[in-house]
Amino acid sequence: MSTNESPEISPASGHVAAASADNADLKALIRTIPDFPKPGIQFRDVTTLLLDRGGFSSCVGRMAAAAPGPVDLVAGVEARGFLFAGALADRLGAGVLLIRKDGKLPGATIAEDYALEYGQDRIAMHADACAPDARVLLVDDLIATGGTARAAVRLLRKAGARVIQAQFLVDLPELGGAVALREDGVDVHALVAFEGH
Secondary structure, eight states: OOTTSOOEEOTTTOOEEOSSTTOHHHHTTSEEEETOSSTTOEEEETHHHHTOHHHHHHHHHHHHHHSOSOOSEEEEETTHHHHHHHHHHHHHTOEEEEEEETTOOSSOEEEEEEEETTEEEEEEEETTSSOTTOEEEEEEEEESSOHHHHHHHHHHHHTTOEEEEEEEEEEOGGGOHHHHHHHTTOOEEEEEEOSOO
C-alpha cells in the first residue's frame, strides 16, 4: 500500500488492515534508544517516524481509519500527542482539544490529578473546550502505565464528553496501561506494540 492510499478497516475486528497486520513498516521507523532516561529503559523515540513524511502520513491515515464513527474533537495529550491530534483532527473534520500540564492554559480550566512513580502531577483543559456529550477521541504517541491517559479520560468525562476511543502510535503492553484504560470502559487502539519498557 502506498502512503497515499487509505487503509481499510476489517469488519470482523474493527482494526486497521495496513501494509502488514502488525504495521511493521511504521514500527521500523521508530528508533529505540537503550538506557534512556535511565538504565534498563528502552526509550521508543517516535521523532524518527515524524521525520518521515510518508510514514507520518500513513500513521495518521491508519489512525483516522480506526476512529469509530463521527468525532467532534480530538484531544491531544501534551506534548507529542498534540502533533498527532492536529493531523488526525484535520483528517476527521474535527476540532482539537489540548490537554496540558496544569498552569499552561490561559483561561479558566478544570484539572485532574494522577499518580507518578514518585509523586503526583496534574493535567488540565479549558473549562469551556468541550460541549456536553461531545464525541472525543483521545490521542497520544505512546501508552505505558496509562496514568496520564486515564487522568485525561477522567478529565474529559468530568467535562461531560463521551470518550469514544483512545489511540496511540505505540503500546508497551507489559506496563499495562492499555488494559487499565479498557477496564475504565475505553476502547483502545494502538498501531504498534513493543515488548519491554
